[in-house]
Amino acid sequence: xxxxxxxxxxIGANGAGILFMLLAIFCFTLMDATVKSxxxxxxxxxxxxxxxxxxxxLVFALLRHRFLTHLRTKHLGVQxxxxxxxxxxxxxxxxSLAYIGLAEATALIDINPVFITLGAxxxxxxxxxxxxxxxxxxxxxxxxxxxxxxxxxxxxxxLLPLIGATSYAxxxxxxRWIGAKESAWTSMVFTSVICTxxxxxxxxFFWVPIDGNDLPRFALVGLLGTIAQLCxxxxxxxxxxxxxxxxxxxxxxxxxxxxxxxxxxxxxxxTVVGALVIVVAGLYVWHRETRIARTDELTx
Numbered sequence: 001x002x003x004x005x006x007x008x009x010x011i012g013a014n015g016a017g018i019l020f021m022l023l024a025i026f027c028f029t030l031m032d033a034t035v036k037s038x039x040x041x042x043x044x045x046x047x048x049x050x051x052x053x054x055x056x057x058l059v060f061a062l063l064r065h066r067f068l069t070h071l072r073t074k075h076l077g078v079q080x081x082x083x084x085x086x087x088x089x090x091x092x093x094x095x096s097l098a099y100i101g102l103a104e105a106t107a108l109i110d111i112n113p114v115f116i117t118l119g120a121x122x123x124x125x126x127x128x129x130x131x132x133x134x135x136x137x138x139x140x141x142x143x144x145x146x147x148x149x150x151x152x153x154x155x156x157x158x159l160l161p162l163i164g165a166t167s168y169a170x171x172x173x174x175x176r177w178i179g180a181k182e183s184a185w186t187s188m189v190f191t192s193v194i195c196t197x198x199x200x201x202x203x204x205f206f207w208v209p210i211d212g213n214d215l216p217r218f219a220l221v222g223l224l225g226t227i228a229q230l231c232x233x234x235x236x237x238x239x240x241x242x243x244x245x246x247x248x249x250x251x252x253x254x255x256x257x258x259x260x261x262x263x264x265x266x267x268x269x270x271t272v273v274g275a276l277v278i279v280v281a282g283l284y285v286w287h288r289e290t291r292i293a294r295t296d297e298l299t300x
Contacts, residue, residue, distance in 0.1 A: 017239025018285075020231045021247045027228035029106060029251050033258035034221050036097045038214060044095040045206040047221070049199035051090060054222015055229065056192040063185065070189040078178050082187065083194025085171035086229075090195075092164035099157035101265060106255035107143050109161035113245035114140055115169035120241040123173060128242065135246040135285035142277030145270055146252060172236055172245070179237030187233050188226075246285055249278045 035047050060067050073079050089109070096105045117136050120126040178187060210218070235244050253275050259265035267275070 014239040014243045017235045017237075017244045018247055020235035020238065021244040022250055024228045024231035024235060025248060025251045026254055027224045027231065029102075029254035029258060031221050031224035031228065032093070032097065032106065032255065033102060033262055034217050034224070035094055036102050037262060038217060039094070039098045041211070041214075042208060043206040044091065044098065045199065045202045046208065047094050048087065048091050049196070049203045050218045051094075051221050051225045052087065052192060052195040052199050054219065055226040056196045058222060058226045059185075059188055059192050063189070066185075067189060070183070070186045071193070073182060073186055073190065075178055075181060078174060079187065079190040080194060082171060082174045082178065083191050084198070085167045085174065086191055087195040087198050089164040089167040089171060092160045092167065096157055096160035096164070099160075101259065102263070103146070103252065103255045103259045103265065103267065103271070104158070105161045107146050107252045108158055109165045109168060110143060110249050110251050111140065111162065112165035112168045112172070113248050115166060116172050116245040116248075117242040119169055119173045120176065120245075124176060124241065126240045126242050131285060132242050132246075135281050136242075138281035138284075139246045139249040139278050142274040142281065143249060143252060145274030145277060146267075148270060172232075172241055175233055176236040176241040179233065184230065184233045184237060188230060191229065243285070247282050250282060252278060 031051070035051070038047065063070065093105060093109055096108075113136055117128065117132060121128040175187065256267050256271060256275065260267070
């Protein structure tokens, strides 16, 4: 069976990229909620290892004899850098979940679209148009409404997802740069191998016995992480980084839902207001991007 991500949707490349981004964020936040449910019983480095070894096994099962083929690259240094930034953002975020809530940690790491948009303009030469600036700033305003600077979430532990946001942004920019040069599967294979290898080095210091009842959760973490990573790669390959970046803020909404369903943490009115701001900003940018894509197709 051959897997392909080469379809060309009618909504245009940016619209398709946004869809892949939303699906990636949905899976990532559900994975984070699963990790949050186990972080009191297992150390974060062990959960990071579970996340990437699960991805490695699943990617190997999907590719089989083509796995080694995708280990060939002309950009080894870039792929290594991509793997390092990936595991860094994951480790920082997982560690923060032991100290702060899922919605709060997600909101803090979701500051990354600001870094992505600015980085894309500085390093990738992408245009920084007014609609994209509006989308980023409006979504950031929604995140700040949720966080309310000065609240208890701003602690030393809150620095972990903030640093993770920087690493995540670097990973997104690298993904965007290399996406036009190598296949999504090549990036996926290298990420799986590099991150699993790095996590394995630390595992010997943090391993604890696994409860058999948690094995389905471990498998779910690997599955969701793999799907999310594939969608993320496709999103940044199809669309400009700055056009899909604001939709990472949807993670705050998803994380809030998982917090209610799984941990009984209900949002207050300011969280609801901030979430609405984020949704409106996201829908505005998506509407503009898809309308422009259709206009280009008609006039092209």
